[in-house]
Amino acid sequence: MAVKQFKTESKRLLDLMANSIYTNTDIFLRELISNASDALDKRHYLSLTDESIPDEKPYIRIGIDKKNRIITIADNGIGMNKEELENNLGTIAKSGSSDFKEALEKGEEVDIIGQFGVGFYSAFMVAKKIEVLTRKPNEEKAYSWVSESEEGYEIKTASKEEAGTLITLTLKDNTKEKKYDKYLDKDEVRSLIKRYSDYIRYPILMNVDVVKPSDKEGHTETVEEEQTVNSMIPLWKKTKKDIKDEDYDNFYQSRYYDYVKPLKTIHYKVEGNTSYTALLFIPGSRPYNYFTNDYKAGLSLYSRGVFIKDEAKELISDHFRFVRGIVDSDDLNLNISREILQQDHQMAALRKSIDKKVRSTLVNMLEKEREDYEKFFDQFGVQLKYGAYDNFGEHKDELIDLLLFKSTYEDKYVTLKEYVSRMKEDQKEIYYAGGESLEAIKKLPQMEKVLDKGYEVLYFTDSVDEFMTTILREYDGKAFKSIQKGELDLDTEEEKNEIREKEETSKDLLEKIKDVLKDDVSEVRLSKRLVSYPVCLVSDENLSFEMERVLKDLNQNGIRASRILEINPDHPIFLALQKAFEDKKDISDYAKVLYDQALLIAGLPIEDPEDFSRRLSDLLLKAMN
Numbered sequence: 338m339a340v341k342q343f344k345t346e347s348k349r350l351l352d353l354m355a356n357s358i359y360t361n362t363d364i365f366l367r368e369l370i371s372n373a374s375d376a377l378d379k380r381h382y383l384s385l386t387d388e389s390i391p392d393e394k395p396y397i398r399i400g401i402d403k404k405n406r407i408i409t410i411a412d413n414g415i416g417m418n419k420e421e422l423e424n425n426l427g428t429i430a431k432s433g434s435s436d437f438k439e440a441l442e443k444g445e446e447v448d449i450i451g452q453f454g455v456g457f458y459s460a461f462m463v464a465k466k467i468e469v470l471t472r473k474p475n476e477e478k479a480y481s482w483v484s485e486s487e488e489g490y491e492i493k494t495a496s497k498e499e500a501g502t503l504i505t506l507t508l509k510d511n512t513k514e515k516k517y518d519k520y521l522d523k524d525e526v527r528s529l530i531k532r533y534s535d536y537i538r539y540p541i542l543m544n545v546d547v548v549k550p551s552d553k554e555g556h557t558e559t560v561e562e563e564q565t566v567n568s569m570i571p572l573w574k575k576t577k578k579d580i581k582d583e584d585y586d587n588f589y590q591s592r593y594y595d596y597v598k599p600l601k602t603i604h605y606k607v608e609g610n611t612s613y614t615a616l617l618f619i620p621g622s623r624p625y626n627y628f629t630n631d632y633k634a635g636l637s638l639y640s641r642g643v644f645i646k647d648e649a650k651e652l653i654s655d656h657f658r659f660v661r662g663i664v665d666s667d668d669l670n671l672n673i674s675r676e677i678l679q680q681d682h683q684m685a686a687l688r689k690s691i692d693k694k695v696r697s698t699l700v701n702m703l704e705k706e707r708e709d710y711e712k713f714f715d716q717f718g719v720q721l722k723y724g725a726y727d728n729f730g731e732h733k734d735e736l737i738d739l740l741l742f743k744s745t746y747e748d749k750y751v752t753l754k755e756y757v758s759r760m761k762e763d764q765k766e767i768y769y770a771g772g773e774s775l776e777a778i779k780k781l782p783q784m785e786k787v788l789d790k791g792y793e794v795l796y797f798t799d800s801v802d803e804f805m806t807t808i809l810r811e812y813d814g815k816a817f818k819s820i821q822k823g824e825l826d827l828d829t830e831e832e833k834n835e836i837r838e839k840e841e842t843s844k845d846l847l848e849k850i851k852d853v854l855k856d857d858v859s860e861v862r863l864s865k866r867l868v869s870y871p872v873c874l875v876s877d878e879n880l881s882f883e884m885e886r887v888l889k890d891l892n893q894n895g896i897r898a899s900r901i902l903e904i905n906p907d908h909p910i911f912l913a914l915q916k917a918f919e920d921k922k923d924i925s926d927y928a929k930v931l932y933d934q935a936l937l938i939a940g941l942p943i944e945d946p947e948d949f950s951r952r953l954s955d956l957l958l959k960a961m962n
């Protein structure tokens with residue numbers, strides 16, 4: 338019988354596949370096992386209504402013949418007749434869909450295999466010869482389909498005792514890039530099955546080496562024994578009442594190599610438009626590489642127990658990228674192949690549903706398991722803040738109530754809701770102060786008066802905090818207000834009038850100081866927020882010194898917050914300064930020292946430390962003489 342040609346598209350694809358060194362060749366095993374599983378499904382299904390098809394105990398069997406470089410995949414499923422062989426394996430079966438043809442026509446070759454997966458044809462990545470021996474349960478004749486190249490295939494009648502399909506792959510010779518030998522290694526093959534096909538519903542049988550006692554003296558011997566290598570039922574498909582906490586923890590810890598147990602396990606099932614089961618975990622510790630490119634975010638995707646892909650980022654929003662776990666969907670339209678996920682709308686629907694579940698779980702933890710939630714927030718809170726900030730606040734409404742900040746109330750975490758609920762009657766804004774640490778912020782000169790007046794202040798210690806407020810702007814109608822920026826309105830009308838008068842009388846002095854400091858400061862004014870400190874530096878409402886620092890760390894060096902020098906009108910220093918000015922003394926040195934002092938307190942570098950220390954020594958000398 339003459340060799341038949343593959344259809345043109347198939348040929349192109351086979352050509353690509355046989356010669357591609359870019360693709361993960363391991364997937365061939367998953368594809369063939371998956372086909373076998375489908376064939377078993379079909380047989381069982383037909384046996385229910387068709388008496389000519391007896392139902393047998395289903396199996397998939399993997400065989401390895403090292404000597405002849407052969408790996409076999411056998412099943413006792415539905416098998417194929419001659420016509421089916423021709424139709425199914427002679428063309429890119431169902432994969433000949435328009436998407437695939439289009440990609441081929443566009444010449445997007447490199448990625449074709451990765452994107453589309455290729456079912457049965459993936460065997461050509463690893464085999465130089467493929468033989469399919471197959472018989473249907475209700476037919477006598479068996480057929481063999483053999484192909485030794487992309488050129489074509491041959492179909493012959495054959496005999497086969499047991500119904501089903503036996504696929505025999507003769508592996509390619511090793512090349513520099515690829516060692517096909519690995520598919521002759523029992524342990525390797527077994528681990529591929531574990532990895533990709535563990536949850537196939539039928540037993541995948543394989544001869545494995547087992548060590549057994551060989552005599553009574555404790556000697557052992559290694560014998561081959563057929564074992565089922567897949568677990569068949571995925572943990573997430575079991576009913577919840579049959580699963581112990583320990584099972585979840587073990588599953589999580591062995592799968593994600595985490596020595597810490599998950600803080601929260603979310604196992605649920607959704608039925609409806611997009612039916613799926615998910616088993617998700619919120620880790621108890623932040624992976625050491627979490628904030629680097631090495632961290633692999635995303636969930637593992639399965640379709641009816643068949644592994645599709647790891648790290649599917651499209652299944653969960655970036656602000657929840659700390660969540661790990663798997664999603665098993667019944668409805669994914671994967672007819673092109675198991676590797677293609679072009680079905681954006683399906684994925685988007687899944688993501689929406691998963692995001693919602695994760696969010697409601699966190700809300701619930703916050704309300705009912707505060708201690709755990711705070712532990713979670715210590716590890717991943719910054720991620721939520723970035724999430725609220727990213728994309729101009731696209732997700733801020735979902736996230737804002739999940740945020741925690743430490744506050745002056747008890748130096749503990751508070752939510753914005755809690756903050757607002759105990760705001761003082763006359764308080765219009767949500768006060769915050771930025772700095773390196775709680776300790777540093779507590780010592781800010783600007784803190785005294787706010788606290789004296791009984792207001793609560795949020796500590797902003799993460800670099801993202803203040804940037805985030807530029808996006809959030811307000812919570813529950815209350816604007817965020819930095820106590821280190823702009824004007825701070827803490828005074829009574831009476832106090833305000835008093836200040837206004839003082840400003841009038843010290844106008845010339847303030848102008849003189851501004852003159853001395855020139856462009857170092859944008860303004861010199863009397864302070865309404867100081868108690869015991871003589872001076873402080875504030876910025877205008879736009880950029881704070883904290884933000885300037887963050888931008889500098891990001892190499893945005895040119896961006897500078899404006900510097901406004903505020904002087905405490907009730908401080909003895911100011912009164913002395915006023916006196917000196919009235920006595921027509923030169924106050925330049927005093928002004929400069931006060932400014933440098935304000936810089937230091939604000940945590941900003943002084944521009945000329947030598948100048949500063951010389952001036953300080955002069956003043957000390959004068960004072961001591």
Ligand code: ADP
Nearest residue numbers: 372373376414416417425430431456457458502
């Ligand atoms: P897909 O599985 O996406 O349809 P494949 O190229 O993997 O595409 O397989 C093509 C067809 O060949 C299958 O749809 C099935 O009808 C048939 N087939 C493949 N493997 C087997 C098998 N082990 N037993 C019976 N039929 C099979």
